[in-house]
Amino acid sequence: MKIVDTMSTPSTHTQPKRRFYSAELKSLVVAQCRYSGASIAGVALSHQVNANIVHRWIREEQQRAEQAQVQGQLAAFVPLTVEAPGMNKPSEPDAIRVQVQRPTGMVTVNWPVQDGGACAAWLREWLK
Incomplete structure (x- = not known):
């Protein structure tokens, strides 16, 4: 019996060519x-x-x-100019303002910004 390697022999069947459409x-x-x-x-x-x-x-x-x-x-988008951070920054307030509305009235407290920690402690105690 003879073994034939079909992969090594050139094929008589050619690949079909792709058609080109303009x-x-x-x-x-x-x-x-x-x-x-x-x-x-x-x-x-x-x-x-x-x-x-x-x-x-x-x-x-x-x-x-x-x-x-x-x-x-x-x-169609319109380009925008974005200012660098820190420019035209609003000035920081001089005081912390806390406003509490109650059925009997409204309470407004102005506290210095430099003492913000004391304001937070006071507010925690007051809201207990």
Whole structure:
């Protein structure tokens, strides 16, 4: 019995070559498919193209249109200038203001900012 290595012998069967379709043909076929009542399969058959390929061309055209729309929306944004932190910073208040509303009235307490720890301790005791 003779063992034959089929991988080392050159094959008589050649790989089929991919077909190339020009951009003009693609745009013509897609445009014809957009007509009202047009059959995609019928248009593909009239141009000797597989209907699945025409469906892919239509999808790609829709994706390009959506991408162009998004790019147009991005161009519509207005650039803003942002100031560096610390510029035009409002001045710090001179006092801590605590306002408490009660049924009998409102109590307002102004406390110096430098003594914030004592204000917090007083407020904790007062709210117990």
